[in-house]
Amino acid sequence: MKVSRFGFLAALGVLAALPAASQTVQIDGAGATFPYPIYSKWFAEYNKMHPEIQINYQSIGSGGGIRQLTAETVFFGASDGPMTDEQLKNAPGPVLHLPTVLGAVVPIYNVPGVSGDLRFSGALLADIYLGKVAKWNDPAIAKLNPGVSLPATDIAVVHRSDGSGTTYIFVDYLSKVSPDFKGKVGVSTSVNWPTGVGGKGNEGVAGLVKQTPGSIGYVELIYAIQNKIAYGAVQNKDGKFLKASLEGVTAAAAGAAKAMPGDFRVSITDAAGSDAYPISSFTWLLFYENPKDKAKAKVMVDFTKWALNDGQKYCADLGYAPLPKQVVGLEADAIKRIKL
Amino acid sequence: MAPSSRRSTDDRLFRLGTGLFALFVVLLVAGIAFELFRSSRLSVQKFGFGFWVTKVWDPVAGDFGARPFIWGTLYSSFLALLISTPIALGIAIFLSELSPKALRTPLAFLTELLAAIPSIVYGLWGVFVLVPLVRKLQVATPDWMRKIPLFSGPPLGVGMGTAAIILAVMVIPFTSSVAREVLRAVPNTQREAAYALGATRWEAIQAAMRYGRTGIIGAIILGLGRAIGETMAVTMVIGNNPQVSWSLFAPQYSMAAVIANEFTEAADNLYLSALIEIGLVLFVITLIINGLSRALIWSVTREVKVKAPKAAAPAVEKAAA
Numbered sequence: 001m002k003v004s005r006f007g008f009l010a011a012l013g014v015l016a017a018l019p020a021a022s023q024t025v026q027i028d029g030a031g032a033t034f035p036y037p038i039y040s041k042w043f044a045e046y047n048k049m050h051p052e053i054q055i056n057y058q059s060i061g062s063g064g065g066i067r068q069l070t071a072e073t074v075f076f077g078a079s080d081g082p083m084t085d086e087q088l089k090n091a092p093g094p095v096l097h098l099p100t101v102l103g104a105v106v107p108i109y110n111v112p113g114v115s116g117d118l119r120f121s122g123a124l125l126a127d128i129y130l131g132k133v134a135k136w137n138d139p140a141i142a143k144l145n146p147g148v149s150l151p152a153t154d155i156a157v158v159h160r161s162d163g164s165g166t167t168y169i170f171v172d173y174l175s176k177v178s179p180d181f182k183g184k185v186g187v188s189t190s191v192n193w194p195t196g197v198g199g200k201g202n203e204g205v206a207g208l209v210k211q212t213p214g215s216i217g218y219v220e221l222i223y224a225i226q227n228k229i230a231y232g233a234v235q236n237k238d239g240k241f242l243k244a245s246l247e248g249v250t251a252a253a254a255g256a257a258k259a260m261p262g263d264f265r266v267s268i269t270d271a272a273g274s275d276a277y278p279i280s281s282f283t284w285l286l287f288y289e290n291p292k293d294k295a296k297a298k299v300m301v302d303f304t305k306w307a308l309n310d311g312q313k314y315c316a317d318l319g320y321a322p323l324p325k326q327v328v329g330l331e332a333d334a335i336k337r338i339k340l
Numbered sequence: 341m342a343p344s345s346r347r348s349t350d351d352r353l354f355r356l357g358t359g360l361f362a363l364f365v366v367l368l369v370a371g372i373a374f375e376l377f378r379s380s381r382l383s384v385q386k387f388g389f390g391f392w393v394t395k396v397w398d399p400v401a402g403d404f405g406a407r408p409f410i411w412g413t414l415y416s417s418f419l420a421l422l423i424s425t426p427i428a429l430g431i432a433i434f435l436s437e438l439s440p441k442a443l444r445t446p447l448a449f450l451t452e453l454l455a456a457i458p459s460i461v462y463g464l465w466g467v468f469v470l471v472p473l474v475r476k477l478q479v480a481t482p483d484w485m486r487k488i489p490l491f492s493g494p495p496l497g498v499g500m501g502t503a504a505i506i507l508a509v510m511v512i513p514f515t516s517s518v519a520r521e522v523l524r525a526v527p528n529t530q531r532e533a534a535y536a537l538g539a540t541r542w543e544a545i546q547a548a549m550r551y552g553r554t555g556i557i558g559a560i561i562l563g564l565g566r567a568i569g570e571t572m573a574v575t576m577v578i579g580n581n582p583q584v585s586w587s588l589f590a591p592q593y594s595m596a597a598v599i600a601n602e603f604t605e606a607a608d609n610l611y612l613s614a615l616i617e618i619g620l621v622l623f624v625i626t627l628i629i630n631g632l633s634r635a636l637i638w639s640v641t642r643e644v645k646v647k648a649p650k651a652a653a654p655a656v657e658k659a660a661a
Binding site: 067154 | 576580600
């Protein structure tokens with residue numbers, strides 16, 4: 001009896017102390033859909049360790065994330081492409097870009113009679129998407145794939161119809177390796193494609209490619225891995241043909257780390273390094289350097305430090321490439337720019 | 341005295357209340373128009389009327405024109421009506437005039453069930469069933485036919501023709517169920533009168549349709565409205581390539597589809613404004629079509645009134661002609 005009464009009192013005491021000790025913090029963010037699976041995993045895991053912290057993330061798209069951040073309706077944003085100079089100018093304060101994980105884009109195809117892996121160079125992919133290489137037995141394709149019997153069918157080009165970070169990474173790469181592509185198409189989340197049909201989402205593109213004999217498309221590496229879609233090898237800057245892998249993507253980021261600009265707004269497509277997969281990219285979290293709500297800022301800084309170190313172990317399971325050590329080191333310094 | 345005055349206040353209150361609800365609709369439309377104008381100002385100022393006729397849609401260069409989307413929306417809706425109208429009217433006539441009683445209810449239920457299927461389901465059906473079918477048809481198209489602009493282009497499966505078919509399937513239940521109700525509302529005396537004059541069954545049905553034609557036109561217009569605004573199913577099968585082409589095989593685009601596709605990632609102000617202006621164009625075109633259909637219905641009813649006293653006043657008939 002005595003013990004139980006003591007227990008009861010103790011429980012009362014704990015209950016009374018709880019609200020004071022841990023005020024629930026709720027933080028809202030919005031942005032890219034590509035990193036959404038790992039972000040929600042991170043927020044859930046972090047919430048398990050710190051039950052008082054709740055981070056809500058709306059995956060409304062990179063453009064929407066940047067817009068909401070600029071309008072200050074969310075505390076942090078997320079984007080697959082870095083903010084442009086003009087967008088930064090429109091923001092009410094300086095914005096810090098922090099790379100969180102890496103993704104890659106792979107070419108997928110459906111060529112009757114070809115079962116093995118096809119090889120592509122950046123210039124070839126650019127010419128296909130410009131409509132200049134229009135047949136599968138074009139000498140430009142045959143040269144890279146000796147011994148493969150290529151049919152004389154038309155190439156049906158498939159691209160994304162919705163604005164997307166995947167398109168951004170893909171055209172960013174094609175623009176780097178082909179001046180012609182850069183001049184005619186350029187880089188954005190949606191572009192004016194000279195040829196082809198648009199599929200909605202990774203699943204739309206993959207569906208069209210699967211159904212259409214003689215087609216080529218591009219999807220996120222994660223999507224290709226999880227759905228077991230065969231994809232081609234792409235020639236990197238050092239001349240090596242590589243099939244995309246999580247290691248290859250991290251290697252590309254490591255190659256880029258040497259010349260990393262202070263604001264992390266860097267494209268790592270066509271990166272140097274013999275193991276670097278060329279169509280790779282960071283995805284970023286966006287914070288104000290001088291946030292209004294210091295309490296939330298403190299929480300997010302702690303969270304980001306955790307995500308960049310311990311959090312990286314969730315990457316492999318979800319199909320993301322983890323950040324290379326060098327980049328994590330650089331970011332640890334950059335986080336200090338957030339004024340707490 | 342007292343009860344009657346209470347009744348009149350009740351009536352007044354009721355009138356006021358329903359009037360407010362009606363006003364709410366007007367305000368809503370005005371509000372949408374205002375907001376569309378306001379948010380698309382940037383693009384309206386930059387491109388002016390050229391927005392309606394320019395073919396280019398280039399988010400990278402910041403150069404926007406709505407012509408391929410306007411074309412795609414109107415062309416696909418027109419084709420859809422071309423396919424759906426005869427089928428829908430056939431269904432309506434069969435159900436109201438010819439069908440055995442036992443079949444009537446289940447058949448009507450089934451056509452109306454088509455209307456309840458969400459458009460994303462139609463889209464999926466389109467992608468997995470219709471698109472491969474259309475592609476087979478395209479591959480089987482003989483070469484001399486492929487030279488005609490209506491059938492030119494590579495066999496992709498997705499494209500204008502596929503979009504028109506899926507739209508037609510979605511439109512049929514709307515048109516047919518309204519047309520059926522219209523035919524059922526035609527007084528039986530009309531048909532009996534026709535029979536009395538020695539009309540065949542077909543002629544009697546024609547007479548009934550003639551009597552109800554404003555309603556039937558209304559049913560078709562309702563289908564058109566559905567076709568113009570349809571987004572998800574269209575974007576999944578139309579190919580999403582902004583080009584202006586007569587070809588049924590060519591991938592094209594529609595206004596609703598481009599808004600749905602590109603809105604989320606449009607971070608640049610001008611880009612967003614151009615997308616909202618597409619919404620404005622869609623709004624204006626819907627208004628125009630509604631206006632035209634009103635005019636059509638009005639002209640049809642007017643014709644009926646003129647023709648009714650045919651025997652009595654041939655002079656009026658002549659004057660109208």
